[in-house]
Amino acid sequence: MLFFRSEENVEAWCLERGLPKRPVVTLEQQWRLALAWYGDRLSPEAHRPKPAEMRRIFAEIGLEGPFWDPESDAF
Amino acid sequence: MxxxxxxxxxxxxxxxxxxRPPSAEEMASATGRDSHEIREGYQRLFANRVLVLEGDGETIRMAPPFSGVETQHRVQVAGKQYFANCAWDALAIPAALHSDGEIRSRCEQTLEPLQLLVRGGRVLGDECVVHYAVPAALWWDDIVYT
Incomplete structure (x- = not known):
């Protein structure tokens, strides 16, 4: 999960490495994901999200489909 | 608990x-357990995807979002500098610490510096995006690459 200044830079980076371009997440989406995933990390109740919870967290910020499904093999 | x-x-x-993540000896001292017991605990936390260990099986490489090694993602919070494992974790350190923060990283294509600020529960700063190269189902196949 790397930062890029623009989607054009993502495309150039992937092309140079022969990698497919995968989803690009906005800074706002990434911040919301950080809060949802890690906001309670230092509390006794913290736990790694189970697959259904992961799908819900991703869906709430608009990230849906097989790429974001931890149990999918159809990405 | x-x-x-x-x-x-x-x-x-x-x-x-x-x-920085602690050594097994530091945790033994902090918890009053012996270091062998701590190493076994590290292994269970690794198996449960809570920690990532180095090849020696006892040095913490990642206690996500914190990194045990220097990376290009530097995060300043309350006068302390942390290293994050990835772009997600760079934002997650202020989120986990419930604090404002400053993130200094780079565009991986141009290597241009990036600066982001977390202020009052919002993120501001240079225009940027985050690219996910690996599908969620494969993240833990090679979590260091992910």
Whole structure:
């Protein structure tokens, strides 16, 4: 999960490495994901999200489909 | 609280305080357990995807979002500098510490510096995006690459 200044830079980076371009997440989406995933990390109740919870967290910020499904093999 | 949760919290509190994940000896001293017991706890936390260990099986490489090694993602919070494992984790350090922060990283294509600020629960700063090269189902196949 790397930062890029623009989607054009993502495309150039992937092309140079022969990698497919995968989803690009906005800074706002990434911040919301950080809060949802890690906001309670230092509390006794913290736990790694189970697959259904992961799908819900991703869906709430608009990230849906097989790429974001931890149990999918159809990405 | 079970022993592994207790150990996990001790690891995270040590890391938040010192900026680096603790050695097994440091955790033995902090928890009053022997270091063999701590190493076994590290292994269970690794198996449960809470920690990532180095090849020696006892050095913490990642206590996500914190990194045990220097990376291009530097995060300043309350006068302390942390290293994050990835772009997601760079934002997650202020989120986990419930604090404002400053993130200094780079565009991986141009290597241009990036600066982001977390202020009052919002993120501001240079225009940028985050690219996910690996599908969620494969993240833990090689979490360091992910």
């Amino acid at each position: 079970d022993q592994d949760t207790d150990l996990k919290l001790a690891i995270y509190r040590h890391t938040a305080e010192t900026t």
